[in-house]
Amino acid sequence: MDLAAFHALEPLCWRAPSAHNTQPWRLRYERWAITVGWDPADALPAGDPTGRDLRLSLGAFVETCLIVAADAGLRLDWAADHDESDRRVGRLRPGRQPYRTPFRTADVWDRRTHRGRFTGGPDADVVAAVDAVARRAGGAVRAVPVAGRLRALLRTADRQVYADPAVVAELRRWLRLDRSGPRYRADGLSDRCLGLGRATATGLRAALAAYPALRPLGLPRLLAAAGGDPLAQGGGVLALVAPPGLDAAGQVEFGRVLMRMWLTLHTAGLAAHPLSQLVDVAATRDALGTLLDVAPERIVHVARVGRPVAPAPRSARRVERTGGGVLMRDAAVRVG
Numbered sequence: 001m002d003l004a005a006f007h008a009l010e011p012l013c014w015r016a017p018s019a020h021n022t023q024p025w026r027l028r029y030e031r032w033a034i035t036v037g038w039d040p041a042d043a044l045p046a047g048d049p050t051g052r053d054l055r056l057s058l059g060a061f062v063e064t065c066l067i068v069a070a071d072a073g074l075r076l077d078w079a080a081d082h083d084e085s086d087r088r089v090g091r092l093r094p095g096r097q098p099y100r101t102p103f104r105t106a107d108v109w110d111r112r113t114h115r116g117r118f119t120g121g122p123d124a125d126v127v128a129a130v131d132a133v134a135r136r137a138g139g140a141v142r143a144v145p146v147a148g149r150l151r152a153l154l155r156t157a158d159r160q161v162y163a164d165p166a167v168v169a170e171l172r173r174w175l176r177l178d179r180s181g182p183r184y185r186a187d188g189l190s191d192r193c194l195g196l197g198r199a200t201a202t203g204l205r206a207a208l209a210a211y212p213a214l215r216p217l218g219l220p221r222l223l224a225a226a227g228g229d230p231l232a233q234g235g236g237v238l239a240l241v242a243p244p245g246l247d248a249a250g251q252v253e254f255g256r257v258l259m260r261m262w263l264t265l266h267t268a269g270l271a272a273h274p275l276s277q278l279v280d281v282a283a284t285r286d287a288l289g290t291l292l293d294v295a296p297e298r299i300v301h302v303a304r305v306g307r308p309v310a311p312a313p314r315s316a317r318r319v320e321r322t323g324g325g326v327l328m329r330d331a332a333v334r335v336g
Helices: 003-013 052-071 105-110 124-135 149-163 165-174 198-209 211-217 219-226 248-267 282-292
Strands: 025-029 034-038 076-083 088-094 140-144 236-241 271-274 299-306 319-322 325-328
Touching (some): 003 025, 105 248, 124 140, 149 282, 198 211, 282 299
Antiparallel strands (some): 076 088
Protein backbone atom coordinates (compact mmCIF):
# COMPACT_ATOMS: atom_id res chain seq x y z
CA MET A 1 0.00 0.00 0.00
CA ASP A 2 1.48 3.35 -1.05
CA LEU A 3 1.04 5.26 2.20
CA ALA A 4 3.19 8.16 1.00
CA ALA A 5 0.97 8.68 -2.07
CA PHE A 6 -2.17 8.79 0.06
CA HIS A 7 -0.50 11.00 2.65
CA ALA A 8 0.14 13.60 -0.05
CA LEU A 9 -3.59 13.58 -0.83
CA GLU A 10 -4.71 13.95 2.77
CA PRO A 11 -5.31 17.74 2.62
CA LEU A 12 -7.93 17.12 -0.07
CA CYS A 13 -9.65 14.56 2.15
CA TRP A 14 -10.00 17.16 4.89
CA ARG A 15 -12.50 18.99 2.68
CA ALA A 16 -15.12 16.62 4.11
CA PRO A 17 -17.88 18.41 6.07
CA SER A 18 -18.31 18.31 9.86
CA ALA A 19 -20.66 19.91 12.39
CA HIS A 20 -19.34 23.36 13.38
CA ASN A 21 -16.39 22.55 11.08
CA THR A 22 -14.61 20.85 14.00
CA GLN A 23 -12.80 18.38 11.67
CA PRO A 24 -12.79 15.59 14.29
CA TRP A 25 -11.19 12.84 12.19
CA ARG A 26 -7.66 11.58 12.74
CA LEU A 27 -5.59 9.16 10.65
CA ARG A 28 -3.11 6.69 12.10
CA TYR A 29 -0.72 5.35 9.47
CA GLU A 30 0.25 1.72 9.97
CA ARG A 31 2.25 -0.67 7.82
CA TRP A 32 -0.63 -2.17 5.85
CA ALA A 33 -3.55 0.10 6.68
CA ILE A 34 -4.65 3.56 7.78
CA THR A 35 -6.87 3.63 10.86
CA VAL A 36 -9.60 6.30 10.84
CA GLY A 37 -10.47 7.61 14.28
CA TRP A 38 -11.44 10.81 16.03
CA ASP A 39 -10.26 13.26 18.64
CA PRO A 40 -12.81 13.75 21.45
CA ALA A 41 -11.57 17.33 21.84
CA ASP A 42 -13.29 18.05 18.52
CA ALA A 43 -16.61 16.41 19.44
CA LEU A 44 -19.66 18.43 20.51
CA PRO A 45 -20.90 16.80 23.73
CA ALA A 46 -23.47 19.53 24.43
CA GLY A 47 -24.84 20.10 20.94
CA ASP A 48 -24.42 16.49 19.78
CA PRO A 49 -24.79 14.42 22.98
CA THR A 50 -25.57 11.16 21.17
CA GLY A 51 -22.61 11.53 18.80
CA ARG A 52 -24.81 11.30 15.71
CA ASP A 53 -23.25 14.30 13.95
CA LEU A 54 -19.76 13.10 14.93
CA ARG A 55 -20.32 9.71 13.34
CA LEU A 56 -21.95 11.19 10.23
CA SER A 57 -18.91 13.46 9.84
CA LEU A 58 -16.54 10.51 10.18
CA GLY A 59 -18.47 8.60 7.53
CA ALA A 60 -18.37 11.61 5.21
CA PHE A 61 -14.61 11.76 5.73
CA VAL A 62 -14.21 8.06 4.88
CA GLU A 63 -16.18 8.50 1.67
CA THR A 64 -14.09 11.53 0.77
CA CYS A 65 -10.86 9.56 1.32
CA LEU A 66 -12.08 6.80 -0.99
CA ILE A 67 -13.10 9.26 -3.71
CA VAL A 68 -9.84 11.20 -3.61
CA ALA A 69 -7.77 8.00 -3.60
CA ALA A 70 -9.74 6.53 -6.50
CA ASP A 71 -9.29 9.67 -8.60
CA ALA A 72 -5.54 9.36 -8.05
CA GLY A 73 -5.59 5.72 -9.14
CA LEU A 74 -4.90 4.36 -5.65
CA ARG A 75 -6.54 1.02 -4.83
CA LEU A 76 -8.12 1.49 -1.43
CA ASP A 77 -10.83 -0.50 0.32
CA TRP A 78 -12.75 0.28 3.51
CA ALA A 79 -13.07 -2.13 6.44
CA ALA A 80 -15.56 -0.85 9.02
CA ASP A 81 -14.50 -1.62 12.58
CA HIS A 82 -16.24 0.73 15.00
CA ASP A 83 -14.73 0.75 18.49
CA GLU A 84 -15.69 3.52 20.93
CA SER A 85 -12.98 2.58 23.44
CA ASP A 86 -10.24 2.87 20.81
CA ARG A 87 -11.93 5.87 19.17
CA ARG A 88 -11.81 4.32 15.74
CA VAL A 89 -14.39 3.62 13.05
CA GLY A 90 -12.38 1.38 10.72
CA ARG A 91 -9.42 1.12 8.38
CA LEU A 92 -8.49 2.10 4.86
CA ARG A 93 -6.58 -0.83 3.41
CA PRO A 94 -5.25 -2.09 0.07
CA GLY A 95 -7.94 -3.04 -2.45
CA ARG A 96 -7.98 -5.01 -5.67
CA GLN A 97 -9.11 -1.99 -7.65
CA PRO A 98 -9.82 1.71 -7.04
CA TYR A 99 -13.10 2.49 -5.30
CA ARG A 100 -15.95 2.77 -7.80
CA THR A 101 -17.55 6.19 -7.63
CA PRO A 102 -18.98 8.72 -10.10
CA PHE A 103 -17.32 11.57 -8.19
CA ARG A 104 -13.90 13.16 -8.62
CA THR A 105 -11.52 15.08 -6.43
CA ALA A 106 -12.66 18.29 -8.12
CA ASP A 107 -16.18 17.65 -6.78
CA VAL A 108 -14.81 17.24 -3.26
CA TRP A 109 -12.75 20.42 -3.58
CA ASP A 110 -15.52 22.57 -5.07
CA ARG A 111 -18.40 21.44 -2.83
CA ARG A 112 -19.31 24.01 -0.21
CA THR A 113 -21.96 24.55 2.41
CA HIS A 114 -24.02 27.54 1.33
CA ARG A 115 -25.98 29.67 3.79
CA GLY A 116 -26.86 32.38 1.29
CA ARG A 117 -29.68 32.94 -1.16
CA PHE A 118 -30.92 30.28 -3.60
CA THR A 119 -32.74 30.95 -6.86
CA GLY A 120 -34.78 27.77 -6.58
CA GLY A 121 -34.98 24.39 -4.95
CA PRO A 122 -34.22 20.90 -6.27
CA ASP A 123 -36.49 19.69 -9.05
CA ALA A 124 -38.13 16.28 -9.09
CA ASP A 125 -35.23 14.66 -10.97
CA VAL A 126 -32.67 15.82 -8.40
CA VAL A 127 -34.84 14.69 -5.49
CA ALA A 128 -35.22 11.32 -7.19
CA ALA A 129 -31.44 11.10 -7.69
CA VAL A 130 -30.56 11.75 -4.03
CA ASP A 131 -33.41 9.49 -2.91
CA ALA A 132 -31.91 6.71 -5.03
CA VAL A 133 -28.55 7.25 -3.28
CA ALA A 134 -30.21 6.84 0.11
CA ARG A 135 -32.39 3.90 -0.93
CA ARG A 136 -29.37 1.87 -2.01
CA ALA A 137 -28.38 1.98 1.67
CA GLY A 138 -31.86 1.25 3.00
CA GLY A 139 -32.82 4.87 3.64
CA ALA A 140 -34.74 7.58 1.82
CA VAL A 141 -34.79 11.30 1.10
CA ARG A 142 -38.00 13.15 1.78
CA ALA A 143 -38.99 16.64 0.67
CA VAL A 144 -40.21 18.68 3.65
CA PRO A 145 -43.11 21.07 2.97
CA VAL A 146 -41.66 24.56 3.42
CA ALA A 147 -45.01 26.26 3.85
CA GLY A 148 -46.87 26.03 7.16
CA ARG A 149 -45.27 24.50 10.24
CA LEU A 150 -41.63 24.32 9.24
CA ARG A 151 -40.89 28.00 9.84
CA ALA A 152 -42.39 27.79 13.34
CA LEU A 153 -40.39 24.62 14.06
CA LEU A 154 -37.18 26.39 13.07
CA ARG A 155 -37.94 29.29 15.43
CA THR A 156 -38.65 26.85 18.25
CA ALA A 157 -35.45 24.90 17.61
CA ASP A 158 -33.33 28.08 17.48
CA ARG A 159 -34.74 29.33 20.77
CA GLN A 160 -34.11 26.00 22.48
CA VAL A 161 -30.52 25.90 21.21
CA TYR A 162 -29.76 29.41 22.45
CA ALA A 163 -31.48 28.73 25.78
CA ASP A 164 -28.94 26.03 26.69
CA PRO A 165 -25.80 27.58 28.24
CA ALA A 166 -23.67 24.51 27.49
CA VAL A 167 -24.65 24.52 23.81
CA VAL A 168 -24.02 28.27 23.55
CA ALA A 169 -20.60 27.89 25.20
CA GLU A 170 -19.75 25.19 22.67
CA LEU A 171 -20.94 27.33 19.78
CA ARG A 172 -18.94 30.27 21.07
CA ARG A 173 -15.83 28.06 21.15
CA TRP A 174 -16.21 27.23 17.44
CA LEU A 175 -17.38 30.57 16.07
CA ARG A 176 -14.68 32.52 14.22
CA LEU A 177 -15.94 36.10 14.26
CA ASP A 178 -12.60 37.89 14.57
CA ARG A 179 -10.63 37.80 11.31
CA SER A 180 -7.39 38.44 13.18
CA GLY A 181 -7.96 35.46 15.48
CA PRO A 182 -5.31 32.70 15.51
CA ARG A 183 -7.75 29.97 14.42
CA TYR A 184 -9.72 31.97 11.87
CA ARG A 185 -8.13 30.12 8.92
CA ALA A 186 -7.97 26.75 10.65
CA ASP A 187 -11.44 25.56 11.65
CA GLY A 188 -14.83 26.57 13.02
CA LEU A 189 -17.63 28.71 11.61
CA SER A 190 -16.34 31.99 10.23
CA ASP A 191 -18.30 35.20 9.81
CA ARG A 192 -17.82 34.89 6.04
CA CYS A 193 -19.21 31.37 5.89
CA LEU A 194 -22.14 32.41 8.09
CA GLY A 195 -22.85 35.33 5.77
CA LEU A 196 -22.32 37.93 8.51
CA GLY A 197 -21.10 41.45 7.90
CA ARG A 198 -18.39 42.80 10.19
CA ALA A 199 -20.81 44.88 12.25
CA THR A 200 -23.15 41.95 12.74
CA ALA A 201 -20.25 39.65 13.65
CA THR A 202 -18.97 42.17 16.20
CA GLY A 203 -22.44 42.49 17.72
CA LEU A 204 -22.88 38.73 17.92
CA ARG A 205 -19.48 38.34 19.57
CA ALA A 206 -20.42 40.94 22.20
CA ALA A 207 -23.82 39.35 22.82
CA LEU A 208 -22.32 35.89 23.33
CA ALA A 209 -19.68 37.31 25.69
CA ALA A 210 -22.49 38.81 27.79
CA TYR A 211 -24.63 35.67 27.58
CA PRO A 212 -24.44 34.63 31.28
CA ALA A 213 -25.71 38.03 32.41
CA LEU A 214 -28.25 38.61 29.64
CA ARG A 215 -29.69 35.09 29.38
CA PRO A 216 -32.35 35.67 32.09
CA LEU A 217 -33.35 38.89 30.33
CA GLY A 218 -34.38 37.16 27.10
CA LEU A 219 -31.12 37.03 25.15
CA PRO A 220 -31.82 33.52 23.74
CA ARG A 221 -34.97 34.78 22.03
CA LEU A 222 -33.10 37.78 20.61
CA LEU A 223 -30.24 35.61 19.35
CA ALA A 224 -32.69 33.25 17.67
CA ALA A 225 -34.45 36.17 15.99
CA ALA A 226 -31.13 37.70 14.92
CA GLY A 227 -30.34 34.55 12.96
CA GLY A 228 -33.09 35.47 10.54
CA ASP A 229 -35.33 33.15 8.57
CA PRO A 230 -33.28 30.76 6.41
CA LEU A 231 -36.41 29.69 4.54
CA ALA A 232 -36.76 33.25 3.24
CA GLN A 233 -33.45 32.70 1.43
CA GLY A 234 -35.13 30.33 -1.00
CA GLY A 235 -34.66 26.69 -1.92
CA GLY A 236 -36.39 23.54 -0.79
CA VAL A 237 -35.83 21.42 2.31
CA LEU A 238 -34.77 17.78 2.19
CA ALA A 239 -34.61 15.28 5.06
CA LEU A 240 -32.34 12.22 5.03
CA VAL A 241 -34.11 9.25 6.57
CA ALA A 242 -32.03 6.33 7.82
CA PRO A 243 -33.06 2.66 7.98
CA PRO A 244 -34.80 1.58 11.21
CA GLY A 245 -32.58 0.61 14.13
CA LEU A 246 -29.41 2.27 12.87
CA ASP A 247 -26.63 1.72 15.44
CA ALA A 248 -23.43 3.74 15.95
CA ALA A 249 -21.49 1.85 13.28
CA GLY A 250 -24.45 2.23 10.93
CA GLN A 251 -24.43 5.99 11.47
CA VAL A 252 -20.82 6.12 10.29
CA GLU A 253 -21.78 4.21 7.15
CA PHE A 254 -24.74 6.51 6.65
CA GLY A 255 -22.35 9.45 6.83
CA ARG A 256 -20.87 8.02 3.64
CA VAL A 257 -24.38 8.12 2.16
CA LEU A 258 -24.76 11.73 3.26
CA MET A 259 -21.52 12.64 1.48
CA ARG A 260 -22.70 10.97 -1.72
CA MET A 261 -25.99 12.85 -1.39
CA TRP A 262 -24.21 16.21 -1.02
CA LEU A 263 -21.93 15.50 -3.97
CA THR A 264 -24.92 14.46 -6.08
CA LEU A 265 -26.48 17.84 -5.31
CA HIS A 266 -23.20 19.61 -6.08
CA THR A 267 -22.78 17.97 -9.48
CA ALA A 268 -26.34 19.05 -10.30
CA GLY A 269 -25.35 22.68 -9.58
CA LEU A 270 -27.02 22.82 -6.18
CA ALA A 271 -25.73 23.37 -2.64
CA ALA A 272 -26.95 22.54 0.86
CA HIS A 273 -27.41 24.53 4.06
CA PRO A 274 -27.80 22.19 7.07
CA LEU A 275 -30.71 22.87 9.43
CA SER A 276 -29.40 20.51 12.08
CA GLN A 277 -31.24 22.26 14.91
CA LEU A 278 -34.47 20.66 13.67
CA VAL A 279 -32.99 17.23 14.47
CA ASP A 280 -30.95 18.24 17.53
CA VAL A 281 -34.00 19.48 19.48
CA ALA A 282 -36.18 16.53 20.47
CA ALA A 283 -39.48 18.42 20.27
CA THR A 284 -38.93 19.70 16.74
CA ARG A 285 -37.51 16.36 15.58
CA ASP A 286 -40.67 14.64 16.84
CA ALA A 287 -42.86 17.22 15.11
CA LEU A 288 -40.88 16.79 11.90
CA GLY A 289 -41.37 13.03 12.13
CA THR A 290 -45.12 13.57 12.39
CA LEU A 291 -45.01 15.96 9.43
CA LEU A 292 -43.19 13.38 7.29
CA ASP A 293 -45.00 10.37 8.74
CA VAL A 294 -41.73 8.71 9.72
CA ALA A 295 -40.25 7.62 13.06
CA PRO A 296 -38.42 10.72 14.37
CA GLU A 297 -35.27 8.79 15.33
CA ARG A 298 -34.80 7.84 11.67
CA ILE A 299 -34.33 11.48 10.60
CA VAL A 300 -30.57 12.02 10.69
CA HIS A 301 -30.09 15.16 8.58
CA VAL A 302 -32.13 18.10 7.30
CA ALA A 303 -30.90 20.74 4.87
CA ARG A 304 -32.13 23.65 2.81
CA VAL A 305 -31.16 22.92 -0.80
CA GLY A 306 -31.08 25.09 -3.89
CA ARG A 307 -29.12 26.76 -6.65
CA PRO A 308 -26.79 29.42 -5.18
CA VAL A 309 -27.09 32.99 -6.39
CA ALA A 310 -23.35 33.52 -5.76
CA PRO A 311 -20.44 31.28 -4.74
CA ALA A 312 -20.05 30.62 -1.03
CA PRO A 313 -16.75 31.28 0.77
CA ARG A 314 -14.56 28.22 1.26
CA SER A 315 -14.52 27.04 4.88
CA ALA A 316 -11.20 26.82 6.73
CA ARG A 317 -9.19 23.64 7.20
CA ARG A 318 -6.35 22.79 9.57
CA VAL A 319 -4.41 20.74 7.05
CA GLU A 320 -2.88 22.13 3.89
CA ARG A 321 -0.45 20.86 1.29
CA THR A 322 3.09 22.22 1.59
CA GLY A 323 6.31 21.75 -0.33
CA GLY A 324 7.54 19.12 2.09
CA GLY A 325 4.37 17.31 3.11
CA VAL A 326 1.35 18.17 5.18
CA LEU A 327 1.13 21.05 7.62
CA MET A 328 -1.16 20.81 10.63
CA ARG A 329 -2.17 24.43 11.20
CA ASP A 330 -3.34 23.95 14.78
CA ALA A 331 -0.21 22.10 15.90
CA ALA A 332 2.16 24.06 13.63
CA VAL A 333 4.16 20.90 12.97
CA ARG A 334 5.02 19.14 9.76
CA VAL A 335 3.95 15.50 9.64
CA GLY A 336 4.95 14.64 6.11
